[in-house]
Amino acid sequence: MKRTLFTLALVAAFGLITESAFAQATATQSVTLAVNAVYKISTSGNPGALTISNGSAGSDNLTAVSDNSTTYSITQNFGNTVKITVHMDAALTAGYTLQMNLASTQGTSLGNVDISNATSGSAVDVVTAIARGADAGQTIGYTFSALASAGTLSSTTKTVTLTLTN
Amino acid sequence: MPATFAARTCNAGTRACSLSKYAATSREMQVALNLDRGRSILKPISTAIPRTLTRLSTYLSFFFLLLPAHMFAQVYGSGNHQVTVVVSPISLLQVSGGAVSFNVTTANVVAGQDEMSVSNSASQLLWGTNSGTQKITAQTSLGSPLFTLKLLAVSPTQGTAASEFALSTTPTDLLLNIGRSSGTCTLQYTAVALASQGTGTDNHTITFTIQAQ
Known part of the structure; x- marks a missing residue:
């Protein structure tokens, strides 16, 4: 009698285990995630007009003017050798100088860089060795200087292009 | 007359x-x-x-x-037997929509932000169970992913969606309080990559499991 009861209990227990096993179900799905090389740079807007209207008596160098009102932001995941180059759509006339100075926390700023003659074929580096990641709201500084001997310059607009490259 | x-x-x-x-x-x-x-x-x-x-x-x-003639049939004897019917606990789970593929490109990036994210809600999870309170968990087969893959159950027709979570090899609750019913929900995957993490590819196999809560 005891053996029969034990057998019945064992059968019942196996029954419960089987039911529990059937109570669970699974399904699978494949998800592939690819991150490509990303370069992104943007500027906050245009600086104000850079107008020279002063000089020092006895000096050919007129008083330079600056603008630090704009910023740039970058995001890149390519590597740690990325840099920013700058060029203009057209070079300035001799006797006038336009310099740029880009601040950076992710890379190395080259300080004031003369871009007066930098065109698409002769872009100049302004920030180098930028690490992977993002750098937001970094200041763009412009300094415009002129020689008195170069004469006056009517209002001239230049398009400055910042390029994030490796 | x-x-x-x-x-x-x-x-x-x-x-x-x-x-x-x-x-x-x-x-x-x-x-x-x-x-x-x-x-x-x-x-x-x-x-x-x-x-x-x-x-x-x-x-x-x-x-x-x-x-x-049968109305006059004689009853010479009778018998009976017992019929036992059993409905076992049954739970079914299915993913529709096929494989999911993410591609983070420059178009998904905002300059100045390290985090790059892209979402996909093209697949659905379908389930049915005749058992009591159940839940659905999700886990990935990828032990060391390069990037973060988050999952959220959107608009479940039954049960309660858990908060969005990052998939790992540990099963994590996706849906809770599923009773005896069938239902569906949209699977919202969000891939999060940091620019500082560089480029690469992660291949996940996501396993969904319905089980007792």
Whole structure:
């Protein structure tokens, strides 16, 4: 009698285990995630007009003017050798100088860089060795200087292009 | 309409008889006819009863002959048995929409932000269970992913969606409080990559499991 009861209990227990096993179900799905090389740079807007209207008596160098009102932001995941180059759509006339100075926390700023003659074929580096990641709201500084001997310059607009490259 | 009969009434003492007319009912007509034939009123009734019984027995014989034979089947014995029916706990789970593929490109990036994210809600999870309170968990097969893959159950028709979570090799609750029912929800995957993490590819196999809560 005891053996029969034990057998019945064992059968019942196996029954419960089987039911529990059937109570669970699974399904699978494949998800592939690819991150490509990303370069992104943007500027906050245009600086104000850079107008020279002063000089020092006895000096050919007129008083330079600056603008630090704009910023740039970058995001890149390519590597740690990325840099920013700058060029203009057209070079300035001799006797006038336009310099740029880009601040950076992710890379190395080259300080004031003369871009007066930098065109698409002769872009100049302004920030180098930028690490992977993002750098937001970094200041763009412009300094415009002129020689008195170069004469006056009517209002001239230049398009400055910042390029994030490796 | 009652018929009119002539009735003769006789006095036993004087032996004088008289004739009278009256309108008789059908019963009285029978009596009158019997009297008129000089027979006792009791005689036709006493002979009618056996005749009626004979007819009745004939009719009953025909009636029983027309009845189905099984109505007269004899019960020689009976038996019974027990039927046991079982519905086991059943849970079903299916993913529709096929494989999911993410591609983070420059178009998904905002300059100045290290985090780059892209979402996909093209697939659905379908389930059915006849068990009590159940839950659905999700886990990935990829032990060391380069990037973060988050999952959220959107608009479940049954149960409660858990908060969005990053997939790992540990099963994490996706849906809770699923009762005996069938339902669906949209699977919203969000891939999060940091620019500082560089480029690369992660291949996940996501396993969904429905089980007791």
